[in-house]
Amino acid sequence: MTTNLTLGDFESTVLGNSIVLVDFWASWCGPCRAFGPVFDRSAAAHPDVVHAKVNTETEQELAAMLQIRSIPTIMAFRDGVLVYSQAGALPAPALEDLISRVKDLDMIEVRAQIAAQKAAAAK
Secondary structure, eight states: OEEEOOHHHHHHHHHTSSEEEEEEEOTTOHHHHHHHHHHHHHHHHOTTSEEEEEETTTOHHHHHHTTOOSSSEEEEEETTEEEEEEESOOOHHHHHHHHHHHHHOOHHHHHHHHHHHHHHHHO
8 A cells, every 4th residue: 555645644654664665646647657567566465565656746845845857756764764756657677676675774874985075075
């Protein structure tokens, strides 16, 4: 089952769940409509992963805040950290691969890399 996200519940959903995949879409978008069933099947196959959708037409402020410039865009969050963001519909095997890679991430290493990047940028 997928969850519809709004500006009001986006942050709490991302921070309150281990893995969150977000599909940014619009009803007029052909590739979005084609990707929808792939995303829905993935949600059924991975009940341990939150599969969320953001309608960019009704949630324009949220889409702007997250700099969504093209749809569909898929974002993946692990432990509240954005670990993947890419425009374009994914075929089912690529979505499965993404989920596997996100599950396999060493979040201690990810956080260390983020800290190193912030330190380098502060110099």
